[in-house]
Amino acid sequence: MSPAPDALQRRHRFQWWELLPWATGLAMFFAFPNYLSFGTQLLVTILFALSLDLVLGYAGIVTLGHAAFFCVGAYTVGILAQQLGWNEPLSGLVAAGLAAGIVGLISGFVLLRTHGLTLLMVTLCTMTLLEQAANMGHAWTGGFDGMPGLSFTMILGLFPFDVLYFKSQYLYSLSVLALGFVVVRTLVYSSFGQSLTGIRENLLRMHAVGAPVRGRLIVAYGISAALAGVAGGLFTQVTGYVNLAVLGLERAAGVMIILILGGHGRLYGAFVGAVAYLVLEHLLAKAYPTAWQLGLGLTLVAVALFARGGLIGLFEKLRGAR
Amino acid sequence: MRISRILKLGVVAASFAAVAATAQAQTVKIGVVLPYSGVGAEFAQQVDRGMQVFMKLNPGAFGPYKVELIKRDSKNPSGAEAKTAVQELIAQDKVDMLTGFIYSPDAIASASLFTEAKKPAVIMNAGTAWITNLSPMIARVSFSMWHAGHAMGEASVKTLKAKTAVVGYSDFPPGRDSLDAFKRAFEANGGKVIDAIPMGGPGQVPDFTPFFQRAKDRKPDVFFVFVPSGDHAVAVMKTYNALGMRQGGIKLVGPGDLTPDYKLQGMGDEAVGLITAHHYNADLDNAHNKRFVETWKKDYGANATPDFMAVQGYDGMAAIAHAVVAMKGRMDPEGTMNALRGWKFDSPRGPLSIDPATRDIVMNEYLSEVVKQGGRLVQKNIGVITAVKDMCKELKEGKCK
Incomplete structure (x- = not known):
């Protein structure tokens, strides 16, 4: 076989180093038993960034409103648990994914008529509208004060949520993330995923070869929204609390920064970016509670200047240079 | 011979235990959770300075007991950040008490941890009225809306x-x-x-x-x-x-x-x-407040003025000092909460007390x-x-x- 098709085929296969993140994730569980609350938040953020990678990195849809789907998932789980007493965690996640996926498909149908800066603004506005809706419906959402004391039944009927040390929440989140990752990985290496990359790289040519561009984009947007919804639902379950802060520019822009820092369109960018950003933030904030943002900002400036493909891109460049 | 050796060992062990016990009793660890960065930083600074001024004006308030403050940033008011900080303060730093909490969501989200870990928390701001109902481990020195x-x-x-x-x-x-x-x-x-x-x-x-x-x-x-x-x-x-x-x-x-x-x-x-x-303004006419404002201006500049959050930080430290002395540095959770219930203090904002029934402030x-x-x-x-x-x-x- 000639080298080019061979290489194309090979990249679908699992490589040995792809086990590394998961081995690290498990090792962290034993190495840092007192930091699992932070670890759990980290895993949720990775899942959220992964969902954004699907639309931003692969389909090239630049959106600032992805927190909207995170919020839909988070509130679905919260409202089901508080108002209807539905606090089985796994079915809660499914409900969160479905709800966010439906919102994603519908809003994608409308919003994806635009692209570029217009899309950026419209997605931002959608999120703001949702934020106001959540505030006005404070009888259901609890508004700014949120829903106190959410509790969930045992995971798979076996593992109770660990309020103090977050042990079961960490492993639970790691499993959900692994599942989400398999979905995304399969998707981007499928023909569907390849056509998304095609749309990102050359929209005109994809139209010319007769690919159903709009339909593909909407479906990708819907799937990504569902995944973000699962991340949101997971957030509510492991935190046992949800309030209006799941929305807003800070979360939406934060996840984008994480993805760009790690390297978008690279699958593992979400992992590297989230770990680098959150661990740096966590350590800096602990050492300098008042001035940590300076250190974080300088790091981001350095990455933006010297590592355009994010940390993974930098790694690839170094390996290529050698 | 053998008996004396066992005795000796026993004495050594006992003295070690005694040393360990006093060392443990003397340093009380307090976790301080405030939004030190972002839009809330202005508020956190007022509370933090209020705490400092209390330590300065009342060096003997903690008696012979040493108090270590471990400060953590609660960042944005999502509740999740504060909860993570509280979890680590309890699990990693092994704090005896928690304090701070500017935003209500931060206190609301953390309430289940206070109950589960049995760590008394002194709320220094968060003003949503029903916060004190969320955990028997909460006492509030600030206000309700x-x-x-x-x-x-x-x-x-x-x-x-x-x-x-x-x-x-x-x-x-x-x-x-x-x-x-x-x-x-x-x-x-x-x-x-x-x-x-x-x-x-x-x-x-x-x-x-x-x-x-x-x-x-x-x-x-x-x-x-x-x-x-x-x-x-x-x-x-x-x-x-x-x-x-x-x-x-x-x-x-x-x-x-x-x-x-x-x-x-x-x-x-x-x-x-x-x-x-x-419940407070910097122009309140009483001797304690005059001393408080004077010290503040001396330390932070003539144009700096303490506000209600500052006095809440001050009174929060006073409450903690009272609990530490009452418990002789051994912060048993039930005992600490009992010490806080009914606590009376002559603050820069005038007389105040903690309602024994609700653990909320009366002022x-x-x-x-x-x-x-x-x-x-x-x-x-x-x-x-x-x-x-x-x-x-x-x-x-x-x-x-």
Whole structure:
């Protein structure tokens, strides 16, 4: 076989180093038993960034409103648990994914008529509208004060949520993330995923070869929204609390920064970016509670200047240079 | 021979244990969770400095016991960040008590951890009334939104002789709580609230003109406004004057959030005549407060002024010091909470105590009017309601049941 098709085929296969993140994730569980609350938040953020990678990195849809789907998932789980007493965690996640996926498909149908800066603004506005809706419906959402004391039944009927040390929440989140990752990985290496990359790289040519561009984009947007919804639902379950802060520019822009820092369109960018950003933030904030943002900002400036493909891109460049 | 060796070993072991016990008893670890970065940093600084001033003015307050403060940033008010900080303070740093909590969501989200880990928490700000109901490990030294709102409603009728009122509020929980509290007290005393206007969220400062115009058209005796302390308050004063509401005979009243002490001088003469009800202002006339403000200005500059959050930080440290001394440095959770229940203190804000039943604060509410004295704006005391409890819990309103 000639080298080019061979290489194309090979990249679908699992490589040995792809086990590394998961081995690290498990090792962290034993190495840092007192930091699992932070670890759990980290895993949720990775899942959220992964969902954004699907639309931003692969389909090239630049959106600032992805927190909207995170919020839909988070509130679905919260409202089901508080108002209807539905606090089985796994079915809660499914409900969160479905709800966010439906919102994603519908809003994608409308919003994806635009692209570029217009899309950026419209997605931002959608999120703001949702934020106001959540505030006005404070009888259901609890508004700014949120829903106190959410509790969930045992995971798979076996593992109770660990309020103090977050042990079961960490492993639970790691499993959900692994599942989400398999979905995304399969998707981007499928023909569907390849056509998304095609749309990102050359929209005109994809139209010319007769690919159903709009339909593909909407479906990708819907799937990504569902995944973000699962991340949101997971957030509510492991935190046992949800309030209006799941929305807003800070979360939406934060996840984008994480993805760009790690390297978008690279699958593992979400992992590297989230770990680098959150661990740096966590350590800096602990050492300098008042001035940590300076250190974080300088790091981001350095990455933006010297590592355009994010940390993974930098790694690839170094390996290529050698 | 053998017996003496065993005895010796026993003595050595016992003395080791004794040393370990005293070492443990002498250092009490306190986790401080405040939003040190971001938009809340201004508030965190007030509380943090209040704590410092207490340590400085009362070096002997902790007796022979050493106290170590471990500070953590709670960042944005999502609750999740604060909860992570609290979890690590408990699991990793093994703190004995927790304190801080500016934003209500931070305290609400962390409440289950206080209960589960049995760690007493002294809330230094978070003002949502029902927070103290969430965990038996919570004691609050700050306020509930009902304290000032209810007091202002009562004073509007009794002192200002108002019959009608319009309420304007930022549309988030503290705003809605203030509306409920004011309305309840105002109408219980024979007044009538003729309109309630939501005025945007707490994030950005909105253009208040349309809301204030609507209030002006209703021609009430008083216009009660709740907005977040800070830049919102400055904009409220400007709009009130621009629309000529004072000349129209409408008195502007509100909780002390309208007159943040450190922004008061910057508001200019427009603020003169503004009437507020609150548990503290820097111009309170008592010896303890004079010493407090003096030390503050000496340490942080002549233009720096402590506000209500600063005094809450001060009183929070006083409460912790009391608990540490009462427990002789061994912070058994039930004992600590018992020590906090019924605790009385003569604070810069006047006499205060912790209600043994609700673990919430009981304190004076001061009615004050902004006047110009010797070229600077001063809050003149025009009335006081003593020993005010959180009326939300007293009246069993809404979620306070």
